[in-house]
Amino acid sequence: MAFVKNAWYVACWTDDVKQGEMFHRQLLGEPVVFYRKSDGELVALQDRCPHRFIPLHLGKIVNDAVECAYHGLQFDCSGKCVKNPHGEGKIPAAAKVRSYPAYDKHTMVWIWMGDEPADPATIPDYSVLDAEAGYKTSGGYLHMEAAYELMGENLLDLSHITYLHDGYLGSPEQVGADQTLEQDGDCIQCNRWMPNVSVPGIFDMIYRQDGKPVDMWTNMRWIPPSCFLLDSGVHEPGGQRADHGWYYGIHILTPETERSTHYHFAAAMPSGTNLSPEDDAKFRKMRRHAFEVQDKPIIDAQQQAIGDADFWDLGPVLLTVDAGPVRMRRTLERMVGEEQKRKAAKAAPQKSHADEREPAAAG
Ligand code: FES
Ligand SMILES: [Fe+2]
Numbered sequence: 296m297a298f299v300k301n302a303w304y305v306a307c308w309t310d311d312v313k314q315g316e317m318f319h320r321q322l323l324g325e326p327v328v329f330y331r332k333s334d335g336e337l338v339a340l341q342d343r344c345p346h347r348f349i350p351l352h353l354g355k356i357v358n359d360a361v362e363c364a365y366h367g368l369q370f371d372c373s374g375k376c377v378k379n380p381h382g383e384g385k386i387p388a389a390a391k392v393r394s395y396p397a398y399d400k401h402t403m404v405w406i407w408m409g410d411e412p413a414d415p416a417t418i419p420d421y422s423v424l425d426a427e428a429g430y431k432t433s434g435g436y437l438h439m440e441a442a443y444e445l446m447g448e449n450l451l452d453l454s455h456i457t458y459l460h461d462g463y464l465g466s467p468e469q470v471g472a473d474q475t476l477e478q479d480g481d482c483i484q485c486n487r488w489m490p491n492v493s494v495p496g497i498f499d500m501i502y503r504q505d506g507k508p509v510d511m512w513t514n515m516r517w518i519p520p521s522c523f524l525l526d527s528g529v530h531e532p533g534g535q536r537a538d539h540g541w542y543y544g545i546h547i548l549t550p551e552t553e554r555s556t557h558y559h560f561a562a563a564m565p566s567g568t569n570l571s572p573e574d575d576a577k578f579r580k581m582r583r584h585a586f587e588v589q590d591k592p593i594i595d596a597q598q599q600a601i602g603d604a605d606f607w608d609l610g611p612v613l614l615t616v617d618a619g620p621v622r623m624r625r626t627l628e629r630m631v632g633e634e635q636k637r638k639a640a641k642a643a644p645q646k647s648h649a650d651e652r653e654p655a656a657a658g
Pocket of ligand 2 (some may be wrong): 449
């Protein structure tokens with residue numbers, strides 16, 4: 296399936312792009328190189344020299360421009376060639392690379408790879424990761440050998456926590472939880488409510504550390520095409536959300552290729568959470584373990600099993616827990632279709648006014 300191009304994607308963590316260094320990554324099938332100008336401003340360029348196609352990240356940064364390692368062409372932050380050291384130094388018109396809108400926001404680098412105008416005001420709100428929000432945060436990165444839609448389905452169907460993350464994030468009585476699906480524009484919210492269940496390990500640690508039953512919730516929001524925000528926690532049966540016992544789970548997927556994904560995850564815990572430094576380290580370790588050792592092998596194996604086949608052509612069995620995932624897939628298919636239509640309409644030759652004239656009335 297093609298990607299939704301006109302959207303904000305997370306390229307990496309802000310810290311990944313260091314002053315004086317280049318950081319490169321394939322995003323939506325395109326090679327991109329990032330660096331910072333001397334004033335700290337972020338630059339994102341196509342990572343392929345237009346001369347002999349050498350990745351620009353193999354070169355060096357010279358006066359806020361990138362110099363290709365092979366024959367020394369230099370490209371500025373707009374992608375324009377600003378120096379040709381050969382011959383008379385004339386710069387061929389085709390000597391340019393694409394420059395992408397890119398911003399640092401909420402501790403991440405966001406990139407826009409579509410052909411429509413980028414509006415930074417539409418970057419999804421992950422302000423819970425901003426220092427001033429006062430949450431205790433932690434984050435990580437995983438490379439998935441699977442299409443981002445498969446990982447998206449994993450996040451929108453959290454019934455799997457009972458099986459895949461038993462004891463960590465889920466517990467057996469959670470099967471058959473009350474599930475509701477809400478739609479808000481193109482966003483989807485999948486809520487699960489699990490009253491009076493055994494407390495999973497991570498939640499026991501951040502709540503009471505007594506192993507007693509709890510009411511638990513997992514409310515996962517999908518912001519198309521590939522951003523997710525989970526509100527999940529526990530409280531005593533019949534009780535209220537207290538100032539601890541819950542956290543926000545940040546899950547952001549960026550396609551690398553059609554069959555591989557950059558997965559950025561983070562957690563934001565309210566400041567009232569009473570965790571010792573050892574338990575805080577354990578919390579981070581347990582979450583990473585759940586995603587890396589429990590989710591990743593399953594999702595990678597799922598991609599292997601699907602191979603190049605079309606997902607729907609395989610005739611997947613549908614269960615009640617698939618309501619969110621199916622709606623996500625349908626929404627993505629519609630968004631891609633709409634985008635392709637807009638592109639085709641733009642590319643089509645403009646009709647002349649004469650074509651639009653009403654045919655003359657007969658007689
Ligand atoms: S390949 Fe980049 S300057 Fe020749
Ligand atoms: Fe999982």
